[in-house]
Amino acid sequence: MKAWWQLFSEAFTPAECQGLIDYALTHPVQQGSIGHGGANKVNPNIRRSKVRWLGRQDAKLFPFYARIADMAERANNHAFGFDLRQFRELQFTEYDAGDEGHYGWHEDNAWKAGLEVERKMSMVIQLSDPADYEGGRLELQNDPLGPEQFTRRGDVLFFPAFNRHRVTPVTRGRRYSLVTWFTGPAFR
Numbered sequence: 001m002k003a004w005w006q007l008f009s010e011a012f013t014p015a016e017c018q019g020l021i022d023y024a025l026t027h028p029v030q031q032g033s034i035g036h037g038g039a040n041k042v043n044p045n046i047r048r049s050k051v052r053w054l055g056r057q058d059a060k061l062f063p064f065y066a067r068i069a070d071m072a073e074r075a076n077n078h079a080f081g082f083d084l085r086q087f088r089e090l091q092f093t094e095y096d097a098g099d100e101g102h103y104g105w106h107e108d109n110a111w112k113a114g115l116e117v118e119r120k121m122s123m124v125i126q127l128s129d130p131a132d133y134e135g136g137r138l139e140l141q142n143d144p145l146g147p148e149q150f151t152r153r154g155d156v157l158f159f160p161a162f163n164r165h166r167v168t169p170v171t172r173g174r175r176y177s178l179v180t181w182f183t184g185p186a187f188r
């Protein structure tokens with residue numbers, strides 16, 4: 001592993017980001033949960049956000065998934081060197097100032113013994129125009145992002161799932177992000 005994160009700045013255009021938001025909002029909404037596998041729980045103290053799942057089988061999204069797969073491979077080859085086999089559905093996330101949308105410090109992998117496959121690399125895409133919200137900063141524990149980094153619409157960030165991170169409360173407006181995880185044989 002050579003870095004704690006890898007950023008592709010403005011990899012998607014504002015129009016692409018808006019198109020994704022509009023399309024994602026047509027999907028059924030759920031309350032964001034925490035935990036993995038069968039143990040998913042809703043705990044608003046740790047996480048307050050709404051999620052919508054964008055299916056892997058949706059032909060409309062194939063080109064988009066292909067671009068993500070390509071970037072993921074470049075990020076992994078360049079920065080992490082993990083053994084990754086596949087990636088999950090896209091999670092479209094909504095954080096609203098109205099209910100102080102946030103997600104407290106957490107890791108995305110499970111650190112559970114006996115797992116065959118686990119989340120190893122995480123990805124977040126910044127879909128919202130930064131003028132549309134305040135707060136809602138993604139913070140990384142290891143090698144923190146600078147104040148200007150990962151603030152632009154269309155920015156794509158990859159990091160090891162075990163780099164602890166959080167999203168600070170949204171204090172004005174609404175922030176949308178797109179998240180997915182790349183899995184492979186569990187860390188040993």
Ligand SMILES: O=C(O)CCC(=O)C(=O)O
Nearest residue numbers: 093108124138167177179
């Ligand atoms: O929305 C974000 O910026 C990150 C969300 C996150 O960490 C997660 O869903 O695991």
Ligand SMILES: [Fe+2]
Nearest residue numbers: 106107108165
């Ligand atoms: Fe996360």
